Amino acid sequence: MTEAIRQKRNELAADGSWSDGSAENQGRWDAVVSRxxxxxxxxxxxxxxxxxxxxxxCGSRPPHRKNVRFFPDGTEARKYGFRACKRCLPDDTPDWASRTMxxxxxxxxxxxxxxxPTLALLAKSIGYSPFHSHRMFLEVTGITPRAYAVSVRTAALMTSLSATEKVTDAIHGDRAVSASQFYADMSRGLGMAPATFVKGGKGMTIHYATAASNIGRVLxxxxxxxxxxxxxGDDPEVLERDLRDRFPAAAIIEAGTELATTITQVVSLIHEPETATHLPLDIRGTAFQCRVWHALREVRPxxxxxxxxxxxxxxxxxxSRAVANACGENPLAVAVPCHRVVRSDGTLGGYRWGVERKKSLLDRERRDNVARVLSPQT
Ligand SMILES: [Zn+2]
Known part of the structure; x- marks a missing residue:
């Protein structure tokens, strides 16, 4: 610890404005306890x-109140010798859930x-600068706002484009759009050429690994x-075949240890959805599927x-029917929480990975919610 930091620490101990029992700090503390x-x-x-x-x-275990100091931001905290948490990455603002929202x-x-809408207008609607809004959009969707606007206009065309249909069939289904225009729009809208999408991820390299979770094997x-x-699922071989079926043209390689952290994150997402850490996703689908999947990610545990x-x-x-299909085609179990979609009458409906698993995921999330509400806040 340098002398400067030691001195800052002493000041911190003396100056209680960011740690005293004021209403503002009580509000901050409540936010920490309820994550x-x-x-x-x-x-x-x-x-x-x-x-x-x-x-x-942050999903970390809440600390003792007496050990906590509040700061306006990470820059201030670092002045006192504190280090950024590797789990919640407090300096990458806003967090993933907020960015998705x-x-x-x-x-x-x-x-x-x-x-x-112009980029300035989009930025204004969320209260961030045009630069940050654009970057956030690209990061979450893989495409620019402008490309997304184009894809929305051609959404009707895209919904008719399934992985097994030929691109030309989809084009001929709607003669109002010229083929070259269609290709250009599709290419911008999906972030890759339509042929690539139809061929099941040609050019993609996918590393995979499996692990055990309390609802079965996870790939x-x-x-x-x-x-x-x-x-x-139950059988790693069946899961691997499923992966190859979904991305038939991608290079699929069994991972060594390089996926260890990611696997751990995914398993903890299954076991404790509320405390899940930032998990970067590479969501690939038609514009319609992507809209459904992004909307699903807003449904809380x-x-x-x-x-x-x-x-x-x-x-x-x-x-509704197309939405149900998109849920069934979701390749990202739990991360895109299609298990939270039920029938209008409240019954469970289907689940690509087995209704029993859907039931057990939902039961646990409801239980955890009740436990959170009932647990004392200090
Ligand atoms: Zn943290």
Whole structure:
């Protein structure tokens, strides 16, 4: 510890403004205890015993109140010798859940506007700079806002494009659009050429590994952009075949130890969905599927949504059946929580990885929610 930091520490002990029992600090403490992700970016908390600082929504075990100091941001905390938590990455603001939410908001604005909104307008709608808004959008969806706007306009075409259909069939289904225009729009909208998409991920390299979880074997597939497949079942060989069927043209390689951290993150996502860490995803699908999957990611653990509600939420109320199909085709079990979609009458409905697993996932999330509400807040 340098002398400067030692001196800062002493000042900190003397100056209680960021740690005293004021109402403001009590509010901050409540946010820490309830892991309130909506407070992420508003302050950080530092723990004297571990010398680590975290965002309020961090999934780490809550510290003792007496060891906690609050700071406006990581820069302040570092002045006192605290280090950033490796789990919640408090300096990468906003966190993944918020970014996904902001991006979904921008998507909806694009979908509901008659003309493509400007970047400035999109940025204003979420309260970030155009630069950050653009970067966030690209990071979450893999495409730019402009490309997404193009893909929304051609959404009707895309929904008719399944992995088994030929691109030309899809084109001929709608003669109002010229073939070259269609290819150009598709290429921009998906972030890759339609032929690549139809051929099942040609050019992609996927490393995969499997692990045990309390709902069965889990196969995790990842590209250099993020996790592209989370498949659940009983038999590792069946899971591997499923992966190859979904990405028939991709190079599929069994991973060594390089996926160990990712596998751990995925298993903890299954076991403790509420405390899940940042997990970069490489979501690939038609624009319609991506809209459904992004909307699903906003359904919180312990909550459920009906297919019809989900269809409404993506601005396509008559598309319940297509929404159900998109849920069934979801390659990212639990990370894209299609287990939280139920029938309108409240019954479970189907699940690609077995209704028993759906039931056990939902039961656990409801139990955890009740436990959180009942547990004392200090
Ligand atoms: Zn943390």
């Amino acid at each position: 309130d992700r909506t407070q992420d970016g508003l302050f950080v908390y530092a723990v004297i015993s571990t010398r680590i600082y975290c965002r309020p929504g 902001f991006v979904s908001r921008m998507c909806r604005l694009i979908e509901t506007s008659s003309r493509t 995790v597939g990842a590209t250099d952009r993020g996790v592209c497949a989370i498949l659940i 312990g909550e459920t949504i009906a297919y019809s509600q989900l269809a409404e939420r993506i601005g396509n109320p008559s598309a």
